[in-house]
Amino acid sequence: MKKQLDFNKWLIIFLATVLSLSWLYPFFLIFINSFKTRTEILSNVIGIPKEITLANYPNSFTAMNYLSGFGNSLIITVASVGLTVLFSAMAAYVLHRRNTKLSTFIYYFCGVTMLIPFQAIMIPLINVFGQLNLLNRTGLTIMNIGFSVSLSVYLYYGAMRSISTDLDDAANIDGASRMAIFFRIILPILKPTTVTVIILNGMKIWNDYLLPSLVVNREGMRTLPLELYSFFGEFTTQWELALTGLILAIIPIILLFISLQKYFIAGLSEGSLKM
Template identity: 50%
Template sequence: MRSKKVLPAVIGIVGVITALVWLYPFYLVLVNSLKAKKEIFVNTLGIPQQPVIDNYLEAFVELDFVRSMMNSVIITVVSVFVLVVCASMAAYALSRNNSKVSSFIYFLFAVAMLIPFQAIMIPLMTSFGSVGMLNRVGLVFMYLGLGSSMAIFLYYGALRSIPKSLDEAATIDGCNKLQIYWYIILPMLKPTTVTVIVLNSIWFWNDYLLPSLVINKEGMYTIPLKMFYFFGEFSKQWHLALAALLIAILPVIILYMFLQKHIIKGVSDGAVK
């Protein structure tokens, strides 16, 4: 009886400590974004003595936030939409085909998750650069290729739990494959779709490495690329960079808050084999 009471208490304490460890960086960003540049180095961990709200206004202007945000929104929304459509259709076709070729293709997608981007970075840039597919268009296609493995893996697991009898009943009613996918299968994949949207939106929105290699036009810079405006060769404007960082992560936090209830269900559905 005593062990049954102690175990929940220990789990609760560990959970609180873990939460504090994860929230500590956000605390540092918040308090230091409200300080003057000098105060950040003098009192890094403490609460600001006189909050400087102008940091956010100056960061908003220097970041060219409206244009940078629109570039990030366009790239993220288009990439996620294309990824969801292509990955769900591919997973549907693979899950409904029991041939060895289908199993082998799915195996290739699953194994591709283990390949790091750095291993294919140079040949990928060379291939896309040789055909002139850089900036937004090239970035969307690259995100589609890099994100499809995980998305297909999640969709495939969720589709395995949907009986094929639904497809057969819809076929008897006169539906073709595209209608079955669009009107019957895709609505049932809503939790998995939400999971794919949230996970990839966070990745695409915050990504710096791939856009820095692909985007070479000033007007197309995303928020992570513009963030490095605050880090010059001889000076680093930490007070503005931290304020800009807080502004940049707000859209992702809002998206996650609205869709968080679907994420766990989508991951668990996608893990079914």
Template identity: 50%
Template sequence: MKTKLVRTVTVLISVILAFFWLYPFIIIFINSLKTKSALFANPLTISKSSFNNYIQAFKDLDFVQSFFNSLLITVSSVILITILASMAAYALARTNSKISSIIYYLCAATMLIPFQSIMIPLITIFGKIDFLNRFSLILMNTGLSLSLSIILYYGAFLGVPRSIDEAAMLDGANTIKAFFGVILPAVAPMTGTVIILNAMKIWNDYLLPSLVINKDGMYTIPIKMYYFFSETNSQWQLALAGLVLAIMPIIILFILLQKQIMHSATEGAIQ
């Protein structure tokens, strides 16, 4: 009886917490189906719904092009971050020297530097060499996200026994083959965590793309979202519909990688 009571209370608390977490998303979706007048009349009620807002938002956002831009920048950045951070962290984890310790702590120290303090010099330098827009944004995202990713991978690689490296070497694999064929798959849950954290950050970022991208046809979804707001008129119903369209890819990615993320979190807690 005691076990059933504890289980029931746990489920009840979980449902309540889930409701509070999902409540903002529910409100966003409900209001994305309303007209502007109905939205401002009472945003907390369900009224006559229509998907016209989604059709209009899809057109106004130039969703296909802006989605492609966001996808290109996010995927390219995440791939570079994952490869570079994993290789750097593996080298640091397998090297017992003062230099590797210094590099590790430098990575941790750079996380304390706010982006706002370096954004003006960064954009100025890239602007002087005429190296802005999508490709430069990918490089900036990679550089700004490497420190955290290296630290995450570093802890994961410390949990991988050196005997695995040695066994791969005995089987005839060189360092590169051993790393990508044996070591990196051993920390797959951490790779999932690194991917989702960086993908969410880059996909939803507005500040850096707004500073770097200055050509039509290269704007990302967060930048295009400001199309719905002006000095004289704010189209909240279309903005909410666009927001739902924008967050769906990240939600799908999280659902696909949630097992790896949870496994990484519980594994880290045990260690």
């Protein structure tokens, strides 16, 4: 029995290692090719650079208008994620504490809406927002919130089940209002779930290309993924600048994940296993 357990343990470690390497290999290729010239990339894409060049980074930084794209991506991501956290946490709190047929219906309705692909509704949605003159950053932020709330409510609702209603009753006896109970007691307890919601939605919104490409139609409001697309022309692709731009674009979201990763697994567990 012990030998069988040891074998299973090492088999899981081996499979996890192989899976991790398979996920990391494309990032490794992007990284090493960011130090190559275009000629070397086209001649040997998987090899180590024969001569390291750092010129790609300042050239890509300037060509893709990085500061403007970074600022737009940051504003849209922070606003979208921040409002998603606020609305989702408050909605999940009310849905769980009310515990009526209507709240149960809304909870399951949030789950059903996650099954609807964006591609199925993107044309009428863009038409409606265009008629309301709500495109570019404002419209993009509103749409991001709409597409992120369902999953976030689902995670918060699952985590809310582990928080006893006795806390609400005790605070209510002390004279705390419903808003004070939520912001001072409930929301701090939900910190791991909040971090999970931030990471999941932040990565999705920061890296999204399709929705911004449909909504943003004004110069100076392009996000980083849109700026990166400028390296892909009709007849030629500036691979050395495009790959370097990818590195510059993913660094902020990687730093976000590293800084919050210790809460990530705990938040996923609270928001899924307890549902």
